[in-house]
Amino acid sequence: MKKIICFTLFIVAQFIYGQAAVGKKPENVIIINNEIVTMEQVEKYGNEGYIKAMSKGVSEKQRNELAEKFGDKIGEKEFIILVSLFYESEKIENLKKSGAETEGSMAVSKNEEYILNVNDTAKDFTLKLIDGTEVKLSDLKGKVVLVNFWATWCGPCLMEFYDIPEKILKPFKNVDFVFLAISKGETKEKVAKKVLKLKADGLNFNFGIDPDKKIWNDYALNSIPKNFLIDQNGVVRFVSTGNAADNLENIAKEIRKLLPK
Template sequence: MKKLLLFALVIASQSFYAQTSVVKKPEYVILVNNEISTMAQVEKYGAEGYVKSMNKGVSEKERDELAKKFGDKIGDREFIFKIELYTEQEKLENDKKAKVQAIQFKKIAEPKNEFILNVEDKAKDFTLKLIDGKEVKLSDLKGKVVLVNFWATWCAPCLMELYDIPAKIITPNKDKDFVFLAISIGEKEAVVQKKVEKLRKDGIDFNFGLDPNSKIWNEYAKGSIPKSFIIDKEGVIKFESMGNTPNNLENMAAEIEKLLAK
């Protein structure tokens, strides 16, 4: 059930960017036992205890096979969710096991803090190589509000967030003292470049940054992505977020507006 909740949440002025085109946002495709389904149906299966496994993303080969079967309904492989259901016999056995586990587990695990730097901490300085070959140093951006967003090409929630950032963050702050740094972590430049070409065709036109060895990432956070940090004009972290959750970008936009007004 916890996984199902997380799944539902997922289904939700500088030269560093040059966003002018209309964004063509992709849609998630949900496959239940290899047949296209809906989120409403998945929620029903989840409530009844039939969800056996959920996997986000498929291989390129598997995506191509699905496209042969379903045609244009199948988009990029990162946005495909595969869900497997229990058979009736498996469900009975799993229900018994779940009752035993419920008795055994009496303590609720404390949520893990995946942030190394926190609100009111001084942002760690870094030099970021941009995908066009230029470099930018964070400390050189003093006097500007900076949004640092950590993402990866394989991360569907990251990509969905990137599709929403132009309208909600970049366009409202164009020609203001604001800089957006989208930093890909742990991936080779060629891999990022290939994904960026696809994003630009869809209207996502940022000058992406590269952190192939996760050096910058390891100074700021750990665990899951996307993660974002808003840094004020004095280089202090004022806001941080994890995941692409409802109202997340709206909250970021409000914080940026507040900091720019100072």
């Protein structure tokens, strides 16, 4: 009887506060030489110079073939990482080539990741959401806006989403803050299908589409996820690429700086 009452109170609380529980965060499955390995093993190979390439995400066909071999250990295709290794002779040759490279030629310039940078005025856009409504950035003046570029095939993007409700949406739910998740270069049909799964897991965002990459091409280059934090006057105040361990915490700190004390 006590268990039934507790469960009922839990359901009522969820209804009142309108925040569905977020589903379990996906985990990467890393495969080397047709075997599942740990990140520690990947780091060991990397330190020894054996890693040739890492491919994040596989086709549905590849995912199904792996599921036949590994069963329930294989999850969604976006979270499968395939790692290929050098043979010993290849590793030696690659280390020789790497040694000949200069540090400058190996580095990726920050300017190669962003078109808009901190202190630039955010380029206005009209974003079509999955539900058919539209949001114009300039109409959000007076609010702090976090623009997130993602894609349905991007594992780090999806993993980041599972942390956003707790680290970003919940702390700023009662202030003038808006989160816009913009899918880069994908059709509405493809995004809508993924959004159904994400919403079932409690990720109920402002999901929008940018099928022709018109918005993306005004903001950034290269890799995703990318986040642009825009202040109440439409100025970019913080940018980030990737899903580093402390990225969302850093974004939350920057949001707090922009909000009235």
